[in-house]
Amino acid sequence: MSRSDTPPLPTKDRLIRSAAHLFRRHGYNGVGLNDLLDQASAPKGSLYHHFPNGKSDLAIAAATWASDEMLRLMAASFSPADSFEAGLTTLCHKLAKLFDLSGMADGCPVSGALFDGPNNDLFRNTADHIFEGWITEAEHVARGFGAPPDQARRDAELFFMLLQGGWTLARARGSSDVLRELPNQFSRS
Amino acid sequence: MSRSDTPPLPTKDRLIRSAAHLFRRHGYNGVGLNDLLDQASAPKGSLYHHFPNGKSDLAIAAATWASDEMLRLMAASFSPADSFEAGLTTLCHKLAKLFDLSGMADGCPVSGALFDGPNNDLFRNTADHIFEGWITEAEHVARGFGAPPDQARRDAELFFMLLQGGWTLARARGSSDVLRELPNQFSRS
DNA sequence: CTGTAACTGGACCGATTGGTCTAGTGCCGT
């Protein structure tokens, strides 16, 4: 059940990773501190040492970490590609594989960690900032492939929305097929 | 805060509507029975009389009711339209208005009610069935406007994913603009 | 070795959770 959540990693990182995994599957309110600390093999004291505000601090850290992973995945997919569509295809296949590995239960890690529970501005602004990061990254890629500014922006937003919708539909269907088909939806004539 | 949640409506319907509203904003696990019963002005006994399995029964009823509302909204938008794009524009503007009225905090009612908490098959199958209903409805509309079968299906799935992504992005940004722009994303060349 | 600060371990807390149960209430048909 656990990957590298065992001792080699420092406690703080184990907490972040466990939180990211659990929030992603069950949502912020669906995860109790007990499950979380159990999976991270950490006591309560450590949590509140590293994250003084407890669960909410951890959720933001987890969402941020998951976002960085996503940006890494995007970079790894788009840099070797020779067109936006090609990179997108690689990315979607990677995401589909990760989805299958998760037991076909994981949605967007950021939505799961931040859109539940507290409806406060901090959570929403963090989600906004993270999503904007994904979109502008995709926008830069599109521009790098020669797309004009406004079209690059629109392509990037389309990519983002397809991704979110794809995650939702894949989860409901219990199948990663939708994710693999995303590139076709993106570049239909 | 409440619309027609007061006496005129029978208790069971008040429970369903309150549940739909609350789950949509806070997710399944983010809503306690106390908030729920309070908003519906119903005691606990009534809940477990109408929904013997308690919260989970109610969530499924709420998601189903919200889905019917959505199908009504789609029908009201597409039937008077003379093209798929025109109907989609009407629909998106209606959804944007509803989003604004909600305080810019409500996402997809089905995801909110069913994707949190229990990861059991019943919830996932229900979500799958409901989403499939939305997609086939859109597919029929597209076919009615003369689209060939396979394109109609793809258009319908694209519509669904854009909608989900649009709700997510609108929520993060605290703005309904994305929803209003959805038709442009749908029919870009 | 000693001092100090970073960190761990877990007992403990009040609040809230979803759920059960029983006593009552009101509206039927007869």
Place this chain on the structure above:
DNA sequence: ACGGCACTAGACCAATCGGTCCAGTTACAG
């Protein structure tokens, strides 16, 4: 008038929630 049933009302429960607190341990600086 009355029996019966659909429904309401809310006290009550064990379990779990997120969070606090402090005694212990470790690691590193001098």
